[in-house]
Amino acid sequence: MARMKFLCDADRCIECNACVTACKNEHEVPWGINRRRVVTINDGKPGERSVSMACMHCTDAPCAAVCPVNCIYTTADGVVLHSKDLCIGCGYCFYACPFGAPQYPQVGNFGSRGKMDKCTFCAGGPEADGSKEEYEKYGANRLAEGKLPLCAEMCSTKSLLAGDGEIIAQIYKERVMKRGYGSGAWGWKTAYRETVGS
Amino acid sequence: MAYFARVIRLAICAGALLLLFSAASPSIAQQINPTASAVKEQQLLQELNRIQGRVSIPDQRSGVLEQPAGREWREFRNVTLHWIGGIAILGMLAVLIIFYLSRGMVRLESGRSGRTIVRFTSFERFVHWMTATCFIILAISGLNITFGRTLLLPLIGHEAFSEWSQWAKYAHNYLSFPFTIGVVLIFLMWIAGNIPNKVDVDWMKRGGGIVGHDHPPAYRFNAGQKAIYWVVVIGGGLVAATGYQLMFPFYLSGIEGMQLAQMVHATVAVLFVAVMLAHIYIGTIGMEGAFEAMGSGTVDVNWAREHHNLWLEEENARTGVGDARRRSAATAAE
Numbered sequence: 001m002a003r004m005k006f007l008c009d010a011d012r013c014i015e016c017n018a019c020v021t022a023c024k025n026e027h028e029v030p031w032g033i034n035r036r037r038v039v040t041i042n043d044g045k046p047g048e049r050s051v052s053m054a055c056m057h058c059t060d061a062p063c064a065a066v067c068p069v070n071c072i073y074t075t076a077d078g079v080v081l082h083s084k085d086l087c088i089g090c091g092y093c094f095y096a097c098p099f100g101a102p103q104y105p106q107v108g109n110f111g112s113r114g115k116m117d118k119c120t121f122c123a124g125g126p127e128a129d130g131s132k133e134e135y136e137k138y139g140a141n142r143l144a145e146g147k148l149p150l151c152a153e154m155c156s157t158k159s160l161l162a163g164d165g166e167i168i169a170q171i172y173k174e175r176v177m178k179r180g181y182g183s184g185a186w187g188w189k190t191a192y193r194e195t196v197g198s
Numbered sequence: 199m200a201y202f203a204r205v206i207r208l209a210i211c212a213g214a215l216l217l218l219f220s221a222a223s224p225s226i227a228q229q230i231n232p233t234a235s236a237v238k239e240q241q242l243l244q245e246l247n248r249i250q251g252r253v254s255i256p257d258q259r260s261g262v263l264e265q266p267a268g269r270e271w272r273e274f275r276n277v278t279l280h281w282i283g284g285i286a287i288l289g290m291l292a293v294l295i296i297f298y299l300s301r302g303m304v305r306l307e308s309g310r311s312g313r314t315i316v317r318f319t320s321f322e323r324f325v326h327w328m329t330a331t332c333f334i335i336l337a338i339s340g341l342n343i344t345f346g347r348t349l350l351l352p353l354i355g356h357e358a359f360s361e362w363s364q365w366a367k368y369a370h371n372y373l374s375f376p377f378t379i380g381v382v383l384i385f386l387m388w389i390a391g392n393i394p395n396k397v398d399v400d401w402m403k404r405g406g407g408i409v410g411h412d413h414p415p416a417y418r419f420n421a422g423q424k425a426i427y428w429v430v431v432i433g434g435g436l437v438a439a440t441g442y443q444l445m446f447p448f449y450l451s452g453i454e455g456m457q458l459a460q461m462v463h464a465t466v467a468v469l470f471v472a473v474m475l476a477h478i479y480i481g482t483i484g485m486e487g488a489f490e491a492m493g494s495g496t497v498d499v500n501w502a503r504e505h506h507n508l509w510l511e512e513e514n515a516r517t518g519v520g521d522a523r524r525r526s527a528a529t530a531a532e
Contacts, residue, residue: 189240
């Protein structure tokens with residue numbers, strides 16, 4: 001089985017936000033929620049760097065570990081998914097997540113959180129693959145159709161890579177060798193406890 | 199002539215271009231790293247333990263790219279808190295059971311006089327029970343978030359546990375308001391009797407008379423009750439403040455502030471529960487005649503004399519009925 005991962009080649013990201021838009025459109029993500037975003041560090045200064053970030057589908061995912069109702073699970077592909085039927089919207093996964101992936105639609109009073117929403121690696125949820133219920137709760141299940149996440153698929157500079165961790169790491173390593181530099185796979189050390197080609 | 203000048207100019211231009219090309223030869227270009235000065239992930243993490251930038255989407259909070267501090271919070275929630283809570287609550291239960299078995303109920307030594315004195319007004323009792331009811335529900339729903347996954351979920355299954363936890367969360371959020379009001383009212387209405395004084399030192403030295411049959415003097419509230427009062431006021435204030443910070447995400451702080459708030463909230467809360475177990479014990483099966491103070495609002499005069507003699511004297515002096523009562527008690531005894 002493949003171990004699915006994301007890899008953002010920050011030397012290539014031009015902050016076009018196509019990944020952000022593609023994700024929102026593909027999954028009809030609710031208003032106010034962005035499963036993927038592009039963060040620009042040192043914006044406008046020398047050394048500026050843009051990184052596209054979403055759920056990294058961590059190894060030994062912290063969100064799953066702290067969930068009080070145990071609604072977050074890792075699939076055989078290494079994708080971290082959750083059940084919106086079981087989620088109580090307590091916010092704990094959000095405190096634990098290193099990447100700010102879990103978000104909650106604001107429902108009702110105060111800051112009361114609805115069911116958590118996050119990147120599914122285009123792999124839907126616990127419902128039957130490709131079902132209407134699955135689409136309404138989690139968005140499209142491209143993985144079940146044999147496709148990879150849309151954000152990476154339509155990245156204009158092929159900065160964002162998604163797929164089997166070993167294959168995308170290999171692609172990145174070759175790039176680094178060819179061009180002679182690379183700033184490393186952002187977030188990999190935090191998410192997977194390993195790094196590649198920095 | 200003009201033609202000749204044009205040819206020379208062209209030749210010069212071509213020469214200059216050639217020069218430029220040779221200067222920027224590919225062999226040199228390959229050694230340049232255009233991103234050498236760019237920010238580095240590990241360096242940023244080492245500096246601040248978080249990476250923050252600018253986002254062009256409306257949700258500005260998503261500008262935090264990475265915050266590995268969540269890992270420490272996870273350790274607290276999944277390991278440390280279980281130990282603190284387990285030791286505090288089970289330890290307190292064990293102490294109370296052992297104490298009950300060895301000491302038993304603290305009896306009214308002089309028996310009941312049959313005459314009563316008002317200890318808590320109906321308003322005071324209302325405030326107490328409103329706070330107490332909220333506290334019990336808050337405690338159960340809070341402990342559910344911490345221990346439910348380990349203890350309850352395997353017993354009742356995912357669906358039932360989620361349904362129950364969802365309701366528990368609503369209860370926890372909404373009952374925080376009457377609870378907070380209760381804590382504020384408790385603070386205001388009993389502050390006068392809860393300032394520590396010299397009598398408390400003596401009371402503490404004699405262990406409150408809880409071991410043996412000693413009855414150290416006390417005003418309306420003895421040192422033990424004062425301790426409970428301050429635990430409720432300070433602990434209640436802390437859990438309320440941190441709880442609202444969690445209930446209103448991002449109003450007061452970013453994510454690291456919320457992690458800290460949750461740690462304070464949970465730690466204070468489990469210790470609070472442990473202390474309240476002792477409070478419930480001594481107010482019910484631990485001491486004869488104690489429950490009625492908060493039940494009917496009146497206590498037996500003999501109970502007041504044994505446990506709060508200085509308060510009874512104060513009350514008698516204030517109402518002026520004490521002398522008459524003492525006289526009638528004396529005649530009855532004869």
